[in-house]
Amino acid sequence: MRKIMLIAASLAMLSVAPAAAQNGNGNGKGNGNGNGKGNAGGNAAIGKIDLSPGNSGKRGDQKGKNKPIEKAAKQNAQQIERQIDRARKDIRGNIDDARQVVQGNGNRDRIERNRNGNRIDVVDTARRFVAGDRTAERRLFDLSQDGRLRFRPQRDDDYGLITGCPPGLAAKNNGCLPPGQAKKIARYDRQLSQRRPYYHYLGWSPRYRNDDYAYSDGYAYRTGGSNNLITAFLPLVGGALFQGNSWPQQYAADAVPDYYNSYYGGGADNYRYADNTLFGVNPQSNTITSIAGLLTGNDFTVGQRIPSGYDMYNVPYGYRDQYRDDAQSLYRYSDGYVYQVDPTTRLVQAAIQLLT
Amino acid sequence: MTIGKFAALMSLPVLLALGACDDSAAEKAANVSENPGERESLIATLDGVRELSTAAAMLKQAGLEKALNGPAPYTLFVPTDEAFKAVDADTLARLNNDEGRPELIALLRYHIAPGVVTQEDLMSAIDGAGGTAELANVAQGMLAFSKQGERVAIGSGDQAAMIVGAPIETSNGVIYSIDRLIAPQE
Numbered sequence: 206m207r208k209i210m211l212i213a214a215s216l217a218m219l220s221v222a223p224a225a226a227q228n229g230n231g232n233g234k235g236n237g238n239g240n241g242k243g244n245a246g247g248n249a250a251i252g253k254i255d256l257s258p259g260n261s262g263k264r265g266d267q268k269g270k271n272k273p274i275e276k277a278a279k280q281n282a283q284q285i286e287r288q289i290d291r292a293r294k295d296i297r298g299n300i301d302d303a304r305q306v307v308q309g310n311g312n313r314d315r316i317e318r319n320r321n322g323n324r325i326d327v328v329d330t331a332r333r334f335v336a337g338d339r340t341a342e343r344r345l346f347d348l349s350q351d352g353r354l355r356f357r358p359q360r361d362d363d364y365g366l367i368t369g370c371p372p373g374l375a376a377k378n379n380g381c382l383p384p385g386q387a388k389k390i391a392r393y394d395r396q397l398s399q400r401r402p403y404y405h406y407l408g409w410s411p412r413y414r415n416d417d418y419a420y421s422d423g424y425a426y427r428t429g430g431s432n433n434l435i436t437a438f439l440p441l442v443g444g445a446l447f448q449g450n451s452w453p454q455q456y457a458a459d460a461v462p463d464y465y466n467s468y469y470g471g472g473a474d475n476y477r478y479a480d481n482t483l484f485g486v487n488p489q490s491n492t493i494t495s496i497a498g499l500l501t502g503n504d505f506t507v508g509q510r511i512p513s514g515y516d517m518y519n520v521p522y523g524y525r526d527q528y529r530d531d532a533q534s535l536y537r538y539s540d541g542y543v544y545q546v547d548p549t550t551r552l553v554q555a556a557i558q559l560l561t
Numbered sequence: 562m563t564i565g566k567f568a569a570l571m572s573l574p575v576l577l578a579l580g581a582c583d584d585s586a587a588e589k590a591a592n593v594s595e596n597p598g599e600r601e602s603l604i605a606t607l608d609g610v611r612e613l614s615t616a617a618a619m620l621k622q623a624g625l626e627k628a629l630n631g632p633a634p635y636t637l638f639v640p641t642d643e644a645f646k647a648v649d650a651d652t653l654a655r656l657n658n659d660e661g662r663p664e665l666i667a668l669l670r671y672h673i674a675p676g677v678v679t680q681e682d683l684m685s686a687i688d689g690a691g692g693t694a695e696l697a698n699v700a701q702g703m704l705a706f707s708k709q710g711e712r713v714a715i716g717s718g719d720q721a722a723m724i725v726g727a728p729i730e731t732s733n734g735v736i737y738s739i740d741r742l743i744a745p746q747e
Contacts, residue, residue, distance in 0.1 A: 420663070422660070423660075423662075423663060441663035442663060442666050442667075443623060443624065443662035443663040443664075443665065443666040443667075444662060444663040447624060447662065448624055468632065468633065469628075469631055469632070469633050470627065470631040470632060470633075481699060481701065483628075485627070495624070495627040495628075496623075496624050496625055496627060496628050497627055497628055497631065498628050498631070498633050499625070499628055499635070499670060499673060499699040500675075500699060501675055501697050501698070501699050501701070502701055503697055512697065513695060513697070513703065514695050514696055514697030514698075514703045515695075515696075515697060516686045516689075516690050516694040516695050516696065517678050517682050517683060517685075517686040517694055517696050518678075518682045518685070518686070519634075519636070519674070519675065519676030519677055519678045519682065519696075520676065520677065521634040521676060521677050521733075522597040522634070522677055522732075523597070537676075538634065538675060538676035538677075539675050539676070539697070540675060541633065
């Protein structure tokens with residue numbers, strides 16, 4: 206209920222924004238920054254209504270000369286309360302639409318056709334609030350200057366995590382997690398925890414070694430707060446990230462550089478990256494078609510020391526005559542490239558593409 | 562259809578399965594072609610090795626066929642069927658259903674390293690590194706190799722897995738048989 210009220214408040218603030226613009230501040234964008242902090246944007250708009258010269262006299266009036274301002278503020282507050290009441294009545298209908306948008310079930314066009322422009326703003330605002338920052342795509346890799354994938358550190362606490370509610374769990378009365386689902390996740394997690402030494406999945410990665418994480422239905426969930434509600438989720442390789450499923454809309458859909466496509470097998474699919482894995486994705490349907498490659502995620506930087514774990518010569522068969530260890534250089538293979546390394550300093554001298 | 566034909570058809574999958582796994586790892590390793598281009602891929606090779614059938618099935622369940630059939634090279638450390646007998650039945654069942662697939666992939670990644678590490682490369686690295694050599698796997702982890710008598714251990718102490726027999730070289734990598742699963746690092 207608290208969440209619904211907050212959504213209602215944020216909707217009301219949004220609807221105030223055009224009025225603020227009309228009053229001459231030209232800056233009433235509500236919470237359009239998409240960060241889910243509906244109140245902040247709305248409050249900023251209110252303040253500008255109160256202090257704008259066209260609304261309440263000169264800015265910076267002395268004490269005792271502020272009565273017009275106070276009166277205007279009171280009128281604005283009453284107006285806002287009325288708008289909140291209207292938004293509250295409307296929110297129950299709109300939240301269902303928002304759920305549909307959050308869950309990505311393709312109903313957004315229907316919403317746009319059925320409602321006026323202002324309503325779409327309302328739906329978008331609800332989506333941002335309910336799902337946190339899910340509207341912002343999450344990039345999982347960068348590119349080095351020579352076009353190689355540069356991996357985000359997976360040991361970062363928030364690696365790959367998508368803030369907000371996972372699909373199917375948005376906008377429930379108690380937050381993201383309906384009671385039945387909470388019990389299910391807790392039960393499954395507890396069962397797994399008892400099965401050492403074959404540690405349950407979440408115990409296998411350092412970033413999950415935290416009681417705040419649970420796992421179910423192909424997602425890892427981060428929970429928090431006194432109610433232990435879901436605060437973020439991670440699509441798992443083999444779960445949500447598996448052939449037949451759609452590429453998560455919250456992850457950037459950038460195809461990896463062509464070199465990786467060619468090296469790891471090519472074909473009609475785009476290759477995308479998540480969690481040290483290359484996925485084949487049908488560019489038309491956005492459906493994952495395969496796990497095309499498994500990567501180490503080790504970053505090799507020319508001029509820097511080679512990562513640990515490369516004591517052994519491991520160059521592919523077809524390149525062994527060309528790149529063989531000698532007194533001047535060592536050669537090591539990783540994630541589609543062969544790296545030339547100084548045997549004394551262990552500094553990477555060159556990154557070599559294997560398709561030339 | 563006569564009963565005889567029906568019985569023959571019904572037995573076909575069994576015969577095919579037996580036919581697909583009719584070599585031991587030792588026989589496969591001994592009969593490998595000198596020319597990598599004439600060899601089978603990692604997955605196709607695993608399909609033909611009798612004592613690695615459990616791992617072969619798991620790699621398929623994990624959806625790793627394309628990755629391990631492709632041009633990118635990998636070195637696999639594959640637990641034998643005997644090694645999987647040490648895993649309780651419930652865990653195996655969980656790993657082999659869809660709900661457990663993320664867990665299965667996470668586990669298998671510990672057994673996969675990038676590139677081609679031949680037996681000669683492995684022994685040379687252990688000797689050159691003063692007794693223990695490290696190899697990165699695709700689980701953001703590290704495999705530590707050392708000699709224990711005539712054998713090579715992965716890891717140390719009671720949890721160490723031992724390499725069994727000679728490795729099998731394939732068109733896109735190498736397969737080592739090991740006698741237990743590699744436990745993820747704590």
